[in-house]
Amino acid sequence: MAHDVVVEYSPQTGGFADMHERLTRAVVAKRLATLMGFAYGGEYDCSAQYLGRLYFVPxxxxxxxxxxxQLGIAGEHDLFGGLVPYPFVATKIITHPPIEPNVFAPEGWSDTFPRQVHGAGLEGYSVFTSEQTYSAGERLLENGPIRFKPVHATAGRGQRVIRSLTELADALATIDPAELATSGLVLEENLTAVTTYSVGQVRVADLTATYYGSQRLTTDNAGDEVYGGSDLVVARGDFDVLVRLPLPENIRIAVEQARAYDAATSIFPGMFASRRNYDVAQGTNARGQWRSGVLEQSWRMGGATGAEIAALEAFQADPGLEVVHASTFEIYGESQAPPPHATVYFRGTDDRVGLLTKYTVVEVHANTR
Structure with a gap:
């Protein structure tokens, strides 16, 4: 008898992901297997003979x-994550236009996407040469400090606030010109008093869940401020269901911006995703204006995934349940044991980041049955 199997897949990490990330992904894959009624097959083995359908967790x-x-991934029902036609499409570089039309950009670049999401993002430019960087920096610095954002950095790491062309030159000196040409760099207006919201959607089997929430920061074992978890309000259904909830106005703006950003992705040929997450920043710019905009997207397993899966599990267990509140926690150093009802993804000492606890809790959202 053929068996459908959920497998993990590491095409770009070469097996060098941090221990806590590898173990977290294994727990995610196991829970997805249970949710879908599949077996769990561990890491994908290209030499193995799989008799049933495969579902990948990249x-x-x-x-x-x-x-x-070649893997048999033809649509969103074949993986937890997404597929894009060019590497740059998976990064924050797609959010902003170049400094001028028809300047140098990587193969596959289209000005259509940043034009379509203009009202959903902050003011900024995507650059691919030092000349473009200085031109964009000079223009943006006229209105105040800007944020210098390498496109492959995550959780805010590697970013700098730039206040002058001299500081921009110093920052640019840290970027390899070949990497700049292939991956690009984002220069964006800098906000203060920032709150970052997560807006997203997951589709697994016959379940769809759409959510908004906020991220928490914490201090890691090196004393750096890093991602500490997410608190999500998750609705059964699509964006239409989410926007019908009684949302505060700033949350409604964030959701609509993420929704517009998500809809614009249809311009990329061959792209699909079952997990879509958008970071939306809200704060004040140098001119004292309140601003809101999508910073970047994630079409792969992320920090909020534990909460996303917990919501799907709750919806599957109770067909009458419409909204849940789900939270993920990442705690560095010594900490109390997670609550008895929590799903623990990692608790131990990671080879690189040290002592870490990662878990998820879920509860029924008030007055939503």
Whole structure:
């Protein structure tokens, strides 16, 4: 008898992901297998003979249409994450336009996407050469400090606030010109008093859940401020269901911006995703204006995934349940044991980041049955 199997897949990490990330992904894959009624098959083995359907949990957004086809990944029901036609599409570089039309950009670049999401993002530019960087920086600095954002950095790491062209030159000196040409760099207006919201959607089997929430920061074992978890309000259904909830106005703006950003992704040929997450920042710019905009997207397993899966499990267990509140926690150093009802993804000492606890809790949202 054929067995459908959930497998993990690490096309770009080469097996060098942090221990806590590998173990977290294993727990995610096991819970997805249970949710879908599949077996759990561990890491994908290209030499194995799989008799049933495969469902992949990749470590990153897949960036090769050809490789996906070879694996049998043809649509969103074949993976937890997403597939894009070019590597740059998986990064924050797609959010902003170049400094001028028809300047140098990587293969596959289109000005259509940043034009369509203009009202959903902050003021900024995507640059691919030092000349473009200085031109964009000079223009943006006229209105105040800007944020210098390497496109492959996550959780805010590697970013700098730039206040002058001299500081921009110093920051640019840390970027390899070849990497700049292939991956690009984002220069964006800098906000203060910032709150970052997560807006997203997951689709697994016959379940769809759409959510908004906020991120928490914490201090890691090196004393750096890093991601500490997410608190999500998750609705059964699509964006139409989410926007019908009684949302505060700033949350409604964040959701609509993420929704517009998500809809615009249809311009990328061959792209699909079952997990879509958008970071929306709200704060004050240098001119004292309140601003809101999508910073970047994630079409792969992320920090909020534990909460996303907990919501799907709750909806599957109770067909009458419409909204849940789900939270993920990442706690560094010594900490109390997670609550008895929590799903623990990692608790131990990671080789690189040290002592860490990661868990998820879920509860029924008030007055939503």
């Amino acid at each position: 470590s990153n957004t897949l960036i090769s249409l050809e490789q996906a086809a």
